[in-house]
Amino acid sequence: MKSGTLNNDGKHSMIYRGIEDIFGNIWQYVDGINVKDYQAFVNYNPESYVSDTFSGDYKPVGYINSKDGGYILKLGYDAKNPLISFATSVGGDRLSYIPDFYGGYLGNRIALIGGSYLKGQECGFWYWHMQNYSSQAYTSIGARLLRYA
Numbered sequence: 001m002k003s004g005t006l007n008n009d010g011k012h013s014m015i016y017r018g019i020e021d022i023f024g025n026i027w028q029y030v031d032g033i034n035v036k037d038y039q040a041f042v043n044y045n046p047e048s049y050v051s052d053t054f055s056g057d058y059k060p061v062g063y064i065n066s067k068d069g070g071y072i073l074k075l076g077y078d079a080k081n082p083l084i085s086f087a088t089s090v091g092g093d094r095l096s097y098i099p100d101f102y103g104g105y106l107g108n109r110i111a112l113i114g115g116s117y118l119k120g121q122e123c124g125f126w127y128w129h130m131q132n133y134s135s136q137a138y139t140s141i142g143a144r145l146l147r148y149a
Contacts, residue, residue, distance in 0.1 A: 002015070002017060002018055003015055003016050003017055003018075025114075025115075025116075026114070026116055027112035027113070027114055027115065027116050027129055028112060028113050028114045029110065029111075029112060030110075030111040030112065030113055031046070031049045032044065032046065032049050033110075033111035034051060034052060034053060034054060034058060034108070034109070034110065034111070035065065035104065035108070035109040035110070035111060035130045036054050036107070036108050036109070037106050037107065038064050038065045038066070038067055038104055038106070039060055039061070039064055039065070040060070040061045040065060040084070040086055040111070040130075041053075041054050041058040041059060041060050041061070042058065042059060042061055042081055042084060043056075043057040043058045043059070044057070045057045051110055051134035052108045052134055054108075059080075061076070061078050061081050061084060061086070062076075062077075062078030062079070062080060062081070063076035063077070063078060063086075063088055064076075064088070065086045065087060065088065065102070065104050065130065066086075066087045066088055066089060066090045066102060066104065067104070068090050068091075069090060069101070069102060069103035069104065069131075070090035070091050070092070070101065070102065071090060071091065071092050071100070071101055071102075072087045072089075072090055072100055072101070072102050072126060073087075073089040073090055073091050073092055074087070074088050074089035075087060075088065076088040086102070086128055086130075087102035087128065090102055100124035100125065100126035100127040101124070101127045101129075102126075102127070102128050102129075102130075103128075103129050103130065103131050104128075104130040104131060105130070105131045108134070109130045109131060109132060110130070110132055110134050111128065111129075111130055112128070112129040112130070112132060113125075113127060113128055113129070114127060115127050
């Protein structure tokens with residue numbers, strides 16, 4: 001099956017272009033992104049990925065993420081990191097601009113994306129959850145094995 005679900009009742013896994021549960025099943029860790037007090041730091045070198053690190057290969061993105069949580073109204077842009085966009089403004093409802101959610105807190109945080117079976121409709125390709133410490137573990141948090149060349 002390339003896309004769809006075997007049983008469209010809202011309780012079964014879905015597949016999108018061959019990727020099972022692309023969002024909404026468990027939160028996915030995103031290596032190479034650490035957040036400190038709403039400032040995202042990005043590392044493009046997989047050999048030096050480390051949680052709670054904000055120096056060396058980790059460089060700050062050219063804007064501060066939103067201090068509030070909510071549905072995304074505006075995404076930040078940094079010419080040095082054009083493929084990375086985090087929420088800089090939130091509010092409205094699911095029908096406003098980008099119908100995905102963002103959440104963040106002060107302190108050292110990790111980046112999670114997607115959603116959780118515990119959150120219902122709060123899931124999506126752009127749902128950035130930057131509220132957890134690197135030491136936290138829950139059944140709704142996991143990882144997807146990816147291969148890079």
